Amino acid sequence: MKPIKVGLLGIGTVGSGTFNVLKRNQLEITRRAGRSIEIAMVADLNVERARELTNGECEVVNDANLVVSNPDIDIVIELIGGYGIAKDLVMKAIANGKHVVTANKALLATHGNEIFKAAEEKGVMVAFEAAVAGGIPIIKALREGLTANRIQWIAGIINGTTNFILSEMRDKGLDFATVLKQAQELGYAEADPTFDIEGVDAAHKATIMASIAYGIPMQFDKAHVEGITKLQASDIRYAEELGYRIKLLGISKRTEDGIELRVHPTLIPEKRLIANVEGAMNAVLVHGDAVGATLYYGKGAGSEPTASAVIADLVDITRLATADPEHRVPYLAFQSNSLSDLPVLPMAEIVTSYYLRMHVADKPGVLADVTRILADLTISIDAMLQKEPAEGETQTDIIILTHQTKEKNIVAAIEKIEKLDSVFGEVTKLRLEELS
């Protein structure tokens, strides 16, 4: 059978990884796919470099339009990133009847619904294993491996940069700014790290996973997005004293009223496997009603790990290219005509446990005032830590872990606590998940 022809848009880190792995493992991959997979055309603005990377083994152009309109190309891999040009090219490729593989989580989380609709109309596949957690086949697990289950919740360490920073902060007791600078020097954080450290990247990925887990359209605009920039070294230390680690989690949860979809620093019990995922590694915990908790762990970024996911999609498409379009695996795991309109809940309505840190006067009655406020809002306390004031100080920290309550109750409690004369400054609020 003749090779399936692939056009590659963008040959940077992931693109060159894809080219190299396809070449190195060509025999192995063909034995699996039943047909040779060949990158026939590469588009990159830096034509010189693209020619070097591909050793003259395929056509190199600087205009990506030439790839998506080339009638010989069966599959287009989009590795340009962003929402602008990438979207245009993906839509054109689909319009031209090409299957699409993309690692672009930002594009899918924000314009996925439109893209999948266009693809369905043309009867082509859009595959995106590389968009979430790099080389970990988590999309496949959710979309195909766990189809028996009502997925109840997902909690993932899905951004390597922030997990590296949090691991270093804990290991070395350093503050956020210091570690960020080191991470940038080591290449673990980009020059402009905003998307990572503010949680946007993790929210794109959590949005995609929620969509295929619960069968809802992509709704990135409804996600709660909170990064790690305000996290104090002291919070990491206090959490540890209480038996918890702090991780930036992408969380989604099915409740009777709707779907929780949120990214924020989260305390999790140190005994959980996922609490021990260190450095730039990724891990996703998925809880289904039949299977219970399952965990998927691996490298979430990098040239070849991400290429591993891109190529898995190529093999899938090659294997399934002959299936009736309506009997292929649906883009969002659920058939497009049976997506759910279960709403994404506003943050005020989510239910979780909380870590509260407050700076207070070291005198009688403070704790009574604080606990009274919590009790009045029916928030019960799970654990408490009161630090001795430092030598000569008259102020100290109180840390409280609550049982589950609605976010709006905690917000109301904090507003009242901050008005107490004996409480100084803002109350720090972090969310806590038992993940059991």
Next chain:
Amino acid sequence: MKPIKVGLLGIGTVGSGTFNVLKRNQLEITRRAGRSIEIAMVADLNVERARELTNGECEVVNDANLVVSNPDIDIVIELIGGYGIAKDLVMKAIANGKHVVTANKALLATHGNEIFKAAEEKGVMVAFEAAVAGGIPIIKALREGLTANRIQWIAGIINGTTNFILSEMRDKGLDFATVLKQAQELGYAEADPTFDIEGVDAAHKATIMASIAYGIPMQFDKAHVEGITKLQASDIRYAEELGYRIKLLGISKRTEDGIELRVHPTLIPEKRLIANVEGAMNAVLVHGDAVGATLYYGKGAGSEPTASAVIADLVDITRLATADPEHRVPYLAFQSNSLSDLPVLPMAEIVTSYYLRMHVADKPGVLADVTRILADLTISIDAMLQKEPAEGETQTDIIILTHQTKEKNIVAAIEKIEKLDSVFGEVTKLRLEELS
């Protein structure tokens, strides 16, 4: 579209889980599969109980032949177990043009090649996610998620009973026999636990994973199978002192000369996530050349976790039933005409590190004799632990961890060490894997 009709052979623990989950999540599963999946017929020797479990919602028969020959049945689920009747029925179902889903690792590991050949000739699918690691979608990860990779090695905790026993032995410092008895009382071990504790069950699963990871035929007869029955509480304790945990691992490894395929108790560094997989849980670590290490964790047994895997296979088949047979996912991940004849290596040729425990006279020169024997065989030492003799004793234990060497070298060394006058009894040999 009319429902896809399923016939269920055997409604025990997994069968009733499958029936219940399919019913409970019917809506969710249909939304995913695009078509209703209906258990239309159940065969079980205990007809009365089967009728009760299925609430009169489907036909119940006591003769499984009536199911596999029923022209209305599209997919047969085989949950009988064993090699005898189960094999006959699977072959008949295939001959009658039915797709087959099975959780039967023993059957596949020993007769898989014959079954897959028959299925290919008839153009039907045989799916077996439930045969390895229960609800963890590890077959899908290996067969589809990691297709870009040359898989280099797999190491899995794939038998919950033995992992439960080892966890208890370590936690409570108890010996094997005591914990086995407790495990039987708690229902974690069967009345006849031979297949579990002797490593046979893990070897069936390791055989299946090796086959789809490296593209080789099933070769259970070539697997090295070693259980945990001889493990001493002292070995677990010494391993811990040296920073290791002992787990029963199913290991396969690709080398230039062939495939290593072995099940045995294994020391692994306590820092690895997989070393912290406790109780009856399962976890599989897969190392691919592009993706690096990935880990898959979850429940490896039980009614609904295993049903989760069975139903995922049903959904896969339902989605793909219309694909050209030659473009479906191949049974063994690789196309059947391109399996490799890479041999499974005899144990003498495997390469790994070792833990040696020997009981010796507490006098000068013993260690010199032992280390000389190792050096002569070019076995280098990584770590050593020499215990003080107990009060009034003149004998003591020496524990040696070696660097990597061929098994035949260690066997030769042990033979010489056991002949030393100052060494008493047999030398205990355990294998050690860094899994890095």
